[in-house]
Amino acid sequence: MAVPVGNALFGDNYLSHAKGWKSWLFTLDHKRIGVMYLVSILASFLLGGVFALLIRMELWTPQRTIMDANTYNQMFTLHGAAMIFLFIIPGIPAALGNFVLPLMLGAKDVAFPRLNLLSYYLWVAGAVLALVSIVTGAVDTGWTFYTPYSTTTNTSVISMTLGAFILGFSSIFTGLNFIVSIHKLRPPTMTWFKMPLFLWGLYGTAIIQILATPVLGITLLLLIAERALGVGIFDPALGGDPVLFQHFFWFYSHPAVYIMILPAMGVISELVSTFSHRHIFGYRFIAMSSIAIAVISFLVWGHHMFVSGQSNLASLIFSILTFLVAIPSAVKVFNWVATMYKGEVELATPMLYALSFLFLFGIGGLTGLFLGALATDVHLTDTYFVVAHFHYTMFGGTAIAFFGGLFYWWPKITGRMYREAWAKLGAFLIFIGFNTTFLAQFIMGAQGMPRRYYNYLPEFAPYHKVSTIGAFILAIGFVIAAGVLLHSLFAGEPAPANPWGAATLEWQTTSPPPHDNFETQPIPGDPYDVDRWVFDREAGGYVLAPSGAAGGRV
Amino acid sequence: MQPVAEFEEVKVHGAESHVAHHFPDAKAQVEAGKLGMWIFLATEILLFGGLFCAYAVYRANHPEIFVYAHHFLNKILGGINTVVLIFSSFTMAWAVRAAQLSQQKKLVRLLAATIFCGFVFLGIKYVEYEHKWKEGLLWGKRYKPAHAEVSKPKDVPPPKPLISVNPEERSTLPPPAVPPQGLSWEVRAASQETVVPQNVQLFFSVYFVMTGLHGLHVVAGMVVLFWILLRARRGEFSSAYFTPVDLAGLYWHLVDLIWIYLFPLLYLIH
Ligand code: HEM
Ligand SMILES: [Cu+2]
Numbered sequence: 001m002a003v004p005v006g007n008a009l010f011g012d013n014y015l016s017h018a019k020g021w022k023s024w025l026f027t028l029d030h031k032r033i034g035v036m037y038l039v040s041i042l043a044s045f046l047l048g049g050v051f052a053l054l055i056r057m058e059l060w061t062p063q064r065t066i067m068d069a070n071t072y073n074q075m076f077t078l079h080g081a082a083m084i085f086l087f088i089i090p091g092i093p094a095a096l097g098n099f100v101l102p103l104m105l106g107a108k109d110v111a112f113p114r115l116n117l118l119s120y121y122l123w124v125a126g127a128v129l130a131l132v133s134i135v136t137g138a139v140d141t142g143w144t145f146y147t148p149y150s151t152t153t154n155t156s157v158i159s160m161t162l163g164a165f166i167l168g169f170s171s172i173f174t175g176l177n178f179i180v181s182i183h184k185l186r187p188p189t190m191t192w193f194k195m196p197l198f199l200w201g202l203y204g205t206a207i208i209q210i211l212a213t214p215v216l217g218i219t220l221l222l223l224i225a226e227r228a229l230g231v232g233i234f235d236p237a238l239g240g241d242p243v244l245f246q247h248f249f250w251f252y253s254h255p256a257v258y259i260m261i262l263p264a265m266g267v268i269s270e271l272v273s274t275f276s277h278r279h280i281f282g283y284r285f286i287a288m289s290s291i292a293i294a295v296i297s298f299l300v301w302g303h304h305m306f307v308s309g310q311s312n313l314a315s316l317i318f319s320i321l322t323f324l325v326a327i328p329s330a331v332k333v334f335n336w337v338a339t340m341y342k343g344e345v346e347l348a349t350p351m352l353y354a355l356s357f358l359f360l361f362g363i364g365g366l367t368g369l370f371l372g373a374l375a376t377d378v379h380l381t382d383t384y385f386v387v388a389h390f391h392y393t394m395f396g397g398t399a400i401a402f403f404g405g406l407f408y409w410w411p412k413i414t415g416r417m418y419r420e421a422w423a424k425l426g427a428f429l430i431f432i433g434f435n436t437t438f439l440a441q442f443i444m445g446a447q448g449m450p451r452r453y454y455n456y457l458p459e460f461a462p463y464h465k466v467s468t469i470g471a472f473i474l475a476i477g478f479v480i481a482a483g484v485l486l487h488s489l490f491a492g493e494p495a496p497a498n499p500w501g502a503a504t505l506e507w508q509t510t511s512p513p514p515h516d517n518f519e520t521q522p523i524p525g526d527p528y529d530v531d532r533w534v535f536d537r538e539a540g541g542y543v544l545a546p547s548g549a550a551g552g553r554v
Numbered sequence: 555m556q557p558v559a560e561f562e563e564v565k566v567h568g569a570e571s572h573v574a575h576h577f578p579d580a581k582a583q584v585e586a587g588k589l590g591m592w593i594f595l596a597t598e599i600l601l602f603g604g605l606f607c608a609y610a611v612y613r614a615n616h617p618e619i620f621v622y623a624h625h626f627l628n629k630i631l632g633g634i635n636t637v638v639l640i641f642s643s644f645t646m647a648w649a650v651r652a653a654q655l656s657q658q659k660k661l662v663r664l665l666a667a668t669i670f671c672g673f674v675f676l677g678i679k680y681v682e683y684e685h686k687w688k689e690g691l692l693w694g695k696r697y698k699p700a701h702a703e704v705s706k707p708k709d710v711p712p713p714k715p716l717i718s719v720n721p722e723e724r725s726t727l728p729p730p731a732v733p734p735q736g737l738s739w740e741v742r743a744a745s746q747e748t749v750v751p752q753n754v755q756l757f758f759s760v761y762f763v764m765t766g767l768h769g770l771h772v773v774a775g776m777v778v779l780f781w782i783l784l785r786a787r788r789g790e791f792s793s794a795y796f797t798p799v800d801l802a803g804l805y806w807h808l809v810d811l812i813w814i815y816l817f818p819l820l821y822l823i824h
Contacts, residue, residue: 110576113574
């Protein structure tokens with residue numbers, strides 16, 4: 001079988017297929033939509049990151065440092081809302097998933113290309129509304145919008161929540177598209193258990209997106225109706241119940257943390273297998289644990305409300321169920337470690353991110369257990385311990401996997417290779433900066449530093465200073481990573497079709513792929529049969545070993 | 555929210571036929587459209603699910619409010635509206651059949667009949683809303699009952715808890731000093747014996763939010779059906795290609811179905 005080995009930068013590819021801004025804005029090509037998402041999502045990450053640095057600068061001293069208390073409240077709200085709704089929820093599925101999913105299926109596009117474009121524009125509309133709220137008085141409720149505060153504060157809650165509502169629909173349509181694509185565009189020879197694990201991750205994610213997001217939608221609608229019309233369903237003064245808001249909110253937002261982490265786990269499965277040059281260990285366990293996580297994630301939301309006036313019985317049950325989540329999560333981690341064991345681990349940049357993920361997500365997950373246990377949570381809830389926990393899972397987990405995936409698929413997306421040495425330096429600084437920032441927060445949280453506070457006791461000052469220094473190391477790491485990627489666009493070596501030796505289908509077309517994805521229809525086999533690929537010096541990448549010959553790296 | 559799935563059917567990537575180039579064949583495309591629509595309907599059910607859940611919580615905690623307040627809804631008008639929507643589901647189903655049999659004229663007429671039923675429904679809903687408006691029987695903050703007799707309806711049965719761990723226990727409002735109890739099932743304070751329960755506005759909040767959101771869905775459904783009707787007049791549908799009619803029909807049935815739950819839950823409480 002002829003597998004393209006080369007680079008299509010200078011021939012016909014999806015980037016050169018049509019020219020002009022209209023060919024981008026009205027494109028139905030999943031690859032271009034993925035790229036547009038990628039650019040927009042990275043811009044949101046930058047915005048959220050600037051807010052984060054401002055927060056950390058304010059916390060340099062126990063008193064006022066650079067801003068007043070109200071501005072501070074707006075800062076952490078905007079930081080949280082931008083990072084969660086604009087960056088991390090759409091991040092992996094909408095940007096990387098959009099680009100990779102049809103390629104991995106050997107298909108030409110997602111099932112509904114127009115819906116795909118619509119969901120991108122819904123994302124834009126939601127982002128614009130969020131920006132409008134910043135201009136018209138910002139929001140100071142925290143990204144959780146708890147009532148009754150969110151119905152009484154005089155900041156622009158309505159435009160922010162309306163933005164989140166619209167972003168929710170964007171997310172639903174992406175999920176819908178992915179489920180239908182996986183069901184209906186999978187080639188007949190690719191059975192469910194021959195699917196790359198990234199697709200299992202996206203599939204589990206899509207299920208949650210579809211079943212949980214509408215509940216957030218109705219919650220936000222009720223909140224808007226409450227502010228605009230005074231319906232009072234969450235207002236105790238009118239007989240309503242503010243705790244009901246929390247139930248609704250977390251019924252979405254706990255599963256939402258798995259909307260964030262499941263695709264990340266999918267990315268990690270790909271990275272670990274590819275860079276260990278070894279067949280993934282425990283394929284079925286990893287695949288099924290994605291589904292198990294998706295299911296259990298719907299049953300644990302009450303662990304955010306242990307101190308909100310929920311009955312003791314309910315708390316007990318939620319606590320038990322929370323512990324169950326740890327099982328499928330650990331199943332995955334053990335299988336990744338087992339894949340690396342006796343593999344030929346190659347420390348390329350994406351693999352450095354994958355290793356960071358294993359370490360950071362491990363800490364994030366294990367500290368979740370302290371929060372899931374009733375007795376310890378009463379002490380730790382609403383402290384910096386929680387802040388550190390969810391940053392280890394969301395940032396150390398999802399965001400790190402996102403960047404790992406970005407460096408992994410970058411040659412496929414752009415047709416360019418980046419400078420490994422600098423990219424590794426960036427990954428390393430991010431890892432160091434991350435731990436400096438958030439380990440300190442575990443300690444001060446356990447000692448009682450409350451979250452979302454503007455001033456604090458002087459005893460906590462050293463921890464806050466360490467944390468702020470860490471944040472700047474992180475920022476430097478990201479600047480380097482961004483510089484590496486931008487530099488590659490202009491000066492990078494042309495990328496081969498398969499630079500890493502992966503066996504999934506997206507590597508069996510040129511880099512970047514042609515408009516229709518494949519010149520010749522690829523034949524799906526075992527997606528982790530990496531031994532069939534050998535390094536070819538002439539092509540600069542991996543090529544299929546001549547049949548019969550034993551594979552392996554040269 | 556409008557169903558978007560069926561927009562996908564034609565001319566994606568400039569292909570001439572109804573089959574977009576990324577589908578292996580027409581069958582795969584039809585199946586994909588249907589699956590997409592069903593998933594979309596699932597999200598709609600969950601959207602309303604939140605409201606049904608709020609309804610269940612408040613009704614279980616405060617049955618007296620619901621029993622008292624539902625007397626102000628007009629069962630006759632609600633009943634007529636139920637019949638109207640069921641009938642419109644019937645004309646819709648028939649329209650799909652007509653499309654499958656390439657009965658062009660019949661299809662257009664049946665779609666028009668369905669849309670007409672939508673207008674009747676909205677008209678009757680308007681009459682009901684207007685009446686509530688005049689009486690001041692509105693949601694939350696806007697609840698200001700106008701007439702004395704309104705605040706004391708004739709035959710109010712004694713309040714009866716709907717769900718209760720302990721059958722003896724009777725649901726009442728928590729006394730003012732007690733914080734909101736959320737979903738807790740802990741025993742509440744002893745009962746109070748007023749004919750007009752407190753917080754009646756809660757019922758009207760639930761009523762307006764549920765029927766209002768449903769009304770918006772009716773409007774969205776009518777817009778979609780109108781668009782289908784225009785396409786049908788242009789002769790786009792035949793036994794060879796009728797998926798959009800089919801999918802719009804599914805959406806319309808869902809909108810009807812939600813009303814079929816709303817009617818007894820809001821109007822027919824015992
Ligand atoms: C083994 C897995 C996990 C367990 C056992 C766990 C447990 C918990 C618990 C019990 C809380 C509530 C703490 C409190 O408010 O007192 C919490 C908070 C949180 N978790 Fe996790 N978690 C896990 C994984 C994740 C993942 C994967 C993410 C995201 C990708 C995540 C994101 C969050 C967030 C955002 C919060 C804070 C919400 C807030 O109050 O603002 N968690 N976690
Ligand atoms: Cu949670």
